[in-house]
Amino acid sequence: MLSIKNLHVSVGDKPILKGINLEIKPGEIHAIMGPNGSGKSTLSHILSGKSGYTVTEGSATYQGKDLLEMPPEIRAREGVFLAFQYPVEIPGVSNVYLLKAALNSIRKHHGQSEVDAMDFLTLVKGKVRLLEMDEKFLYRAVNEGFSGGEKKRNEILQMAILEPKLCILDETDSGLDIDALKIVSEGVNSLRSPDRSFVMVTHYQRLLDYIKPDFVHVLANGQIVKSGGAELALELEEKGYSWLEDAEASA
Amino acid sequence: MAKANSSAYVERYADVASSLCGQTVPWLQQQRADAILQFTEYGFPAIRDEDWRYTNVSVLDKQHFAMAQKSVSAVITADWLKAYQLVDAWSLVLVDGYFSAEHSVLADLPEGVTVMSLAKALQDAQYATVLEGKINGAVSQDENGFVAFNGAYFVDGVLIHVPAKLQVSKPIQVLHIATQELTAINTRSVIVADELSEVQLIETFAGLECAYLSVAVTEVFVGQNANVTLHKVQVESEKAIHFGGTYVKQARDARFRHDNFALGGVLVRSDVHTDLDYASECELNGLYLGVKRQHIDNHTRINHLKPHGISRQLYKGVLDDRARGVFQGRVVVAEDAQKTDSQMNNRNLLLSSDAEADTKPQLEIYADDVKCAHGVTVGQLDEKSIFYLQSRCVDEETARNMLTFAFANEMVDKVKIKSLHDLILGQVLTRFPQEGINKEWL
Numbered sequence A: 001m002l003s004i005k006n007l008h009v010s011v012g013d014k015p016i017l018k019g020i021n022l023e024i025k026p027g028e029i030h031a032i033m034g035p036n037g038s039g040k041s042t043l044s045h046i047l048s049g050k051s052g053y054t055v056t057e058g059s060a061t062y063q064g065k066d067l068l069e070m071p072p073e074i075r076a077r078e079g080v081f082l083a084f085q086y087p088v089e090i091p092g093v094s095n096v097y098l099l100k101a102a103l104n105s106i107r108k109h110h111g112q113s114e115v116d117a118m119d120f121l122t123l124v125k126g127k128v129r130l131l132e133m134d135e136k137f138l139y140r141a142v143n144e145g146f147s148g149g150e151k152k153r154n155e156i157l158q159m160a161i162l163e164p165k166l167c168i169l170d171e172t173d174s175g176l177d178i179d180a181l182k183i184v185s186e187g188v189n190s191l192r193s194p195d196r197s198f199v200m201v202t203h204y205q206r207l208l209d210y211i212k213p214d215f216v217h218v219l220a221n222g223q224i225v226k227s228g229g230a231e232l233a234l235e236l237e238e239k240g241y242s243w244l245e246d247a248e249a250s251a
Numbered sequence B: 001m002a003k004a005n006s007s008a009y010v011e012r013y014a015d016v017a018s019s020l021c022g023q024t025v026p027w028l029q030q031q032r033a034d035a036i037l038q039f040t041e042y043g044f045p046a047i048r049d050e051d052w053r054y055t056n057v058s059v060l061d062k063q064h065f066a067m068a069q070k071s072v073s074a075v076i077t078a079d080w081l082k083a084y085q086l087v088d089a090w091s092l093v094l095v096d097g098y099f100s101a102e103h104s105v106l107a108d109l110p111e112g113v114t115v116m117s118l119a120k121a122l123q124d125a126q127y128a129t130v131l132e133g134k135i136n137g138a139v140s141q142d143e144n145g146f147v148a149f150n151g152a153y154f155v156d157g158v159l160i161h162v163p164a165k166l167q168v169s170k171p172i173q174v175l176h177i178a179t180q181e182l183t184a185i186n187t188r189s190v191i192v193a194d195e196l197s198e199v200q201l202i203e204t205f206a207g208l209e210c211a212y213l214s215v216a217v218t219e220v221f222v223g224q225n226a227n228v229t230l231h232k233v234q235v236e237s238e239k240a241i242h243f244g245g246t247y248v249k250q251a252r253d254a255r256f257r258h259d260n261f262a263l264g265g266v267l268v269r270s271d272v273h274t275d276l277d278y279a280s281e282c283e284l285n286g287l288y289l290g291v292k293r294q295h296i297d298n299h300t301r302i303n304h305l306k307p308h309g310i311s312r313q314l315y316k317g318v319l320d321d322r323a324r325g326v327f328q329g330r331v332v333v334a335e336d337a338q339k340t341d342s343q344m345n346n347r348n349l350l351l352s353s354d355a356e357a358d359t360k361p362q363l364e365i366y367a368d369d370v371k372c373a374h375g376v377t378v379g380q381l382d383e384k385s386i387f388y389l390q391s392r393c394v395d396e397e398t399a400r401n402m403l404t405f406a407f408a409n410e411m412v413d414k415v416k417i418k419s420l421h422d423l424i425l426g427q428v429l430t431r432f433p434q435e436g437i438n439k440e441w442l
């Protein structure tokens, strides 16, 4: 699904990612943890095509194609989805408008006709119920005036409707209370399938109680300093990151 | 001494003066005489005048516009009219400034409501009495050169009168249509809403594809606790020069709202001035879209004369190509106007590096217990928003269109009359020719 090799990324002269290697196979769930400022969001952004970064070395291959060459919208249409750490408010563009525009772009990209209006509403309303949202959110401007938790839920709603192949969740659990976390996790779990992969950036092992990862990676200072199974998250919860950084420094 | 740019109009005034409306009304004859004197002395506004510093009308030096005559043949087709005339409203149509009974739809007006040609009203002693003190009652001849020019030259216009306590069931539209190349069109309109009445009005300015000068002055008198909403939809032809002045007097507790859509014309100036009495409220909204070499100047002035007045202003501009937009907003709070609550906002979106926005909010506050705020922005589309949309499969160009449209649409969405909303939306969309906006999704 996704193969990242020795990826180095800078902002201006400042190196941020310093040689990331990551292999993600279809159906796998990878959790990425790590201290603030270690480069987790940068990795999410570079995978989804945000401008302002320079790749100085390395590659990212998605379904056999050079991911870094594709414009962001093509990546999205090919199935890469980023749930933002800080979803952007778009006044004047309604949620339902954006969802339909997005869905139709994907369909067009795959040579399909536009979605039928009734089918679309049925689909969307079903997902709204799944995420226990109010239908009113559909007709509000994208994220405008939403609470932090509502914004995160809205990201997952979009994901559930667009059915991407590679789902990157950047701290989707931050700012969610327990009830909302359960609902969002159920939403994510309902999307799990053998041909869909997840990259979940999180600070909290709590999320991983609900969505069990196959692998946990620790990103520190722009590098993956440790990888392991789900149990690594528990260890991190207990010990924090400093032992890893210390180990790295002394290595 | 006549200024160069006005001399031709001054010299030829004598030729037409005797054919202008209101010949039998002595006070109006006197006002016209004063107006042409004023115009002779000062001519059209010059950029050294602070209120006109961003808008140069010296093109009127080079190009003379002959006074529009009443056209004899019906040049506008029903189909063309359909694009501008609202079906669920009463409408009075002025073609080249002159009342057109043929195109107007005025049957079954509520009892007591007057919607009629100003020229006709001036022929009738009963209406002429209503008009005395109203024409040039909300604006003075020396306000600016266009007002004086208009005061001397207006050929017709409309009188709208809503009696006390009446809520007019449907909107009333005044549709100005220009059809003649290189002509000057002068209209004067008077709107009187008596106490406790309520009315929704639309002034539409449109024209066939030709160059003309359209000068329209509207005076509005909002009675005590009355409620008037006036929408201005300016979709003049691409080559038109437009001056529109809306001058308002609000009585105690009166509410006035003005929605100003400035979409057409090549050189456009719009004045909206209002005087607020005790606890009266006004809301001034504006959207100006400039493309190519359009120049659109919006000038507002709110005079808070008495305590407890509320004013809200939001003007938004979208400027592409080499277009230039101007917002000059002035709020004056008199010494006596304690507890005034005023907000003024102007937001500009520049879509090209050659586009320009000049914004100048001015607050003059002479009272000490007031709440006055203002904010202006001039900026480009937000890159974060563009990336967010791209990450949701939308290509960059469409994302830009969507955001631009969303920015403008905030103003369109404020219009609650469905047919008018759709008409304006249609006009806005034709000015975003890209494929990006799919109307059915809205």
Ligand SMILES: Nc1ncnc2c1ncn2[C@@H]1O[C@H](COP(=O)(O)OP(=O)(O)OP(=O)(O)O)[C@@H](O)[C@H]1O
Pocket: A011, A014, A016, A034, A035, A036, A037, A038, A039, A040, A041, A042, A043, A052, A085
């Ligand atoms: N546009 C930028 N300009 C300058 N520095 C940047 C930019 N973007 C990111 N950085 C820096 O890169 C580093 C990594 O940032 P990033 O947002 O990827 O961290 P993170 O791991 O997601 O942190 P958090 O856990 O706080 O979300 C930080 O030091 C940050 O300040």
Ligand SMILES: [Mg+2]
Pocket: A040, A041, A042, A085, A170, A171
């Ligand atoms: Mg982050």
